[in-house]
Amino acid sequence: MSVQEPVAVPPRVPVTRADLAAAYLRFEKTLDRYPLPTARAEEINREFDNLTLAFFAGNGRAALQSLNALTQSLLPREERTDSMRFAASLKVRMLPPVARPGQIPIAACESIYPADIEPDREIALTLRLKHRGSGNVLEAPKKILGTQRVAIAQAIPVVASRNDLGGGCYDVVLVLQNEEEYPVAQLVVLDESLDQVRRRNEMRLAEVRAESPEIMLALGCCAGRNALLTDQPGEEVSALLLADPCKLQNEVGSEIEALLSGANPYRRRTGDTWRVLRADGSPIPVRVYAPPDAAHDKPLPLVIALHGAGGDENMFFDGYGAGRIKSLADERRFLVAAPLTYPFLARPAFFRILLDWLAEDYCVDRSRIYVLGHSLGAGAAASVANTHKPLVAATCCLAGGMFTTGPD
16 A cells, blocks of 8 residues: 555554564663673663563563663763654654555654653654665655654655655664664565465475475474565564565575475575474474584584573574674584573473484584573573483573572
């Protein structure tokens, strides 16, 4: 649908997983950019613990506002501007999130909470689109205006002309008064609906002859990745929020071609890949990172990383030190698999299924398998280690508390 005129948007929007995830990733990236002096570490940790309590109590709005304020406190004083605080208080949604060439999508801009800016001061922000492939920059014809006292509920066209938007993925940012860019969303422009692409891929996957366990596992993984291709990604599944649909569409197409030819497209694949493991019929999302050395047949150590409560399989790769574990994997030459923790807490036996699954694609050194867990993940790590003692070379439990206590 083409949208020419602004439409009404609600002045009070719910806080979603997408809002909290984006704020958390900003916090991690800012902390990585401006490491804490030792004297402030305890204070920041305490404040983060407090906002975590608000999150688990179901008060997402308070958690989000506190997290944004905490992130801003990490910045040099000159970067803590009213325009940044105003941008942080906004939710920007692209309507539709996946558009066709010739459409004029709108940006629905809404206040999540009152902006902490000077009373009676008006802030004007520019909405900018940056094409990931070409680097072309487009700016919306209207600015986003706001004050401390008035909740924002604006809907603005993102371009002035139907001919402005070429195909591809765009990063949507707000340009602050100091010209710094504040990421808020993504927009996808494609000739064909992702829903149509997904359904066509499903028909092609049905033609794959899974004549070996390796191909059967690869087929299930490809089907899970294909399911991420959707015109309505929603705001509660992190894998959808973090995916680059344009890149994913091309990758899945190539993976299906390989499967149809009888090849495993994930064998010795290096880099960062979101995958799906099926254990006892249940799909378990897993992020896998393989350093360049994994392309060869030399056995590599394996680290299984289990996230904490409230998180998911993306925490270690995008959060927790801004994804530091991936650079460590490159430096120290080890494989990393970060599954959704909850199934492993309930069924430690899934650990062996995960190992066998990974061993179909990589040369794993079975004498050097390590388990790392944070918080609730520490409890799962301890349970896995106790259940599979001969397989686990070492276990690291971070902030596990009572979850990691036991006879061993």
